Amino acid sequence: MTESEVQVAVAEVWAEVLGVEGASDARDFFELGGDSLKAIELLFALEQRVGVEVDAGQLLEHPSLGELQDYVASQSR
Amino acid sequence: MMPSTGHRRPLPLDGTDGYATVLTVPRTPGGRLLGAGVDLLDQQxxxxxxxxxxxxxxxxxFDETERAAEPAELARLFxxxxCVIKIVGGLxxxxxYRDIVVATTGGDGARPIRLRGELARWARDHRAVLAGGVLAGGVLEECPDTAGSAQAPPNADRRAPEIPGHGALHPCPSPGLPALDLCWAAATEAEVDW
Structure with a gap:
């Protein structure tokens, strides 16, 4: 996957799990209604869709869509 | 008179009046409480x-030992x-999650909790001993979206939810209403040196 494809895939997973459309890159996962169960769904979906294993600690470290996209893209290279 | 809609039925936490509870945390002699966390878990x-x-x-x-638990118990372990994540201030x-290993024995009493990896370092630094458990379970009397209606909303899942590879959970006490478990964990300071 190219970096832009990874970013699109992460945004799609983010929108599906949180049930939001066109979320701002800067808004926090938990601010958007995310909780521990949604976090697990997000992490598993990222692994299946992008092939990158993200642990829960990384989500806390990169809680916005923009940060998560950058992190996942850096791990998928 | 208080309206019942959306209000939580008092949970029988202490076996007496159903309104109050005293949480007795297993403590080492003289060990001070370092932190505690609670989590309300929706089984469905x-x-x-x-x-x-x-x-x-x-x-x-889940750790290999935890994975042997029945579905409802797996949810409680989660x-x-x-609760442990709240005590340590986030992962x-x-x-x-696998770095937090909760003993599956202990029933509703306190179960020992073991930490691994980065979390084990936190426990060592704080000389912490952890335990956790489930205080009580209860259900909402009525959901706001079903108030005044005998029917659950059309999207309410009336089946007992299944966990892949683990079978079905017990059905919710009322269709469309959550089965809730109040989980807790506490960290106390060990008397002995690590």
């Missing part, structure tokens, strides 16, 4: 999330892990 939401994730899910969240990078 947990099962639905597990169903969406698929059969691989337990391997990332709730206890969440550090590189840590995951």
């Amino acid at each position: 939401r947990f099962a639905l999330a597990a169903r969406r994730v698929g059969p691989a899910w337990p391997h990332r969240i 709730g206890i892990k969440e 550090p990078v590189g840590a995951g």
Whole structure:
């Protein structure tokens, strides 16, 4: 996957799990209604869709869509 | 008179009047309380999330010993892990749910909790001993979206939710209403040096 494809895939997973459309890159996962169960769904979906294993600690470290996209893209290279 | 809609039925937490509880945390002699966490776990939401994730899910969240537990117990173990995360102030990078290992024995009493990896370092630094458990379970009397109606909303899942590879959870006490477990964990300072 190219970096832009990874970013699109992460945004799609983010929108599906949180049930939001066109979320701002800067808004926090938990601010958007995310909780521990949604976090697990997000992490598993990222692994299946992008092939990158993200642990829960990384989500806390990169809680916005923009940060998560950058992190996942850096791990998928 | 208080309206019943959306209000939580008092949970029988202490076996007396059903309104109050005293949480006795297992403590080493003289060990001071370092922190405590609580988590209200919705069994049905947990099962639905597990169903969406698929059969691989337990391997990332639960230790081998924990995975042998029945479905409702797995959900409670997850709730206890969440309580531990609150105590330590969030999972550090590189840590995951599997680094929190909750003993599956102990029934409704206190179960010992073991930490691994980065979290074990936190426990060593604080000379912490952890335990957790489930205080009580209860249900909402009525959901606001079903008030005044004998029917659950059309999207309410009336079946007992299934966890992939683990079978069905017990059905919710009332269709469309959550079965809730109040989970807790506490960290106390060990008297002996690590």
